[in-house]
Amino acid sequence: MEKITTEQAPRAGGHYTQAIEHNGFIFISGQLPINPQTGEKVLGSIEEQTLQVLKNVNAIAVAAGSDLNHIVKTTVYISDIALWGRVNGVYAQYFGDHKPARAVVPVKELHFGFQIEIDAVAVTK
Numbered sequence: 001m002e003k004i005t006t007e008q009a010p011r012a013g014g015h016y017t018q019a020i021e022h023n024g025f026i027f028i029s030g031q032l033p034i035n036p037q038t039g040e041k042v043l044g045s046i047e048e049q050t051l052q053v054l055k056n057v058n059a060i061a062v063a064a065g066s067d068l069n070h071i072v073k074t075t076v077y078i079s080d081i082a083l084w085g086r087v088n089g090v091y092a093q094y095f096g097d098h099k100p101a102r103a104v105v106p107v108k109e110l111h112f113g114f115q116i117e118i119d120a121v122a123v124t125k
Helices: 046-063 081-095
Strands: 002-004 019-022 025-031 071-078 101-106 116-123
Touching (some): 019 046
Antiparallel strands (some): 071 116
16 A cells, blocks of 8 residues: 655645555545645635635546546535535536546535535546
8 A cells, every 4th residue: 555645735634644545546535625735725615615626636646646537436525415516517527528436425514614525536547
C-alpha cells in the first residue's frame, strides 16, 4: 500500500491520508470544498462547493497516477437532497461523457457547515 498526498488538494485534517493506492486501486478520502492553495472554506453556492470538491478529488487522482476518466466509483454525501439537481448538473459537466458508478447519500449535516462531500475509487492508468 502506498499513501498518496498532494499539495493540490486540502491536507488531511485528521487521522487519515488523502488517498491510498493498493494493487492498482486508488481509494480517495472524502473531500470537502476547501481551496487547497488558500485553505479557504468554499461556503458559496452548492455549484461552487461541488466544483471545488470535484477539483480536489481529481487532483488526488492525478497525484496517484490516475485521472478523472479512471474514477470508477464515487459516493456523494449531500446535506439537502433538494439540491441534488444542481449538484448533478455540475457533476455531469465536470465528468463529461465519463459516468462512474455512484451512490448519493443524503445526510443531516456535514463538517464546517458544508453542503457536500465526495469520496472516490479510481484505478491507475
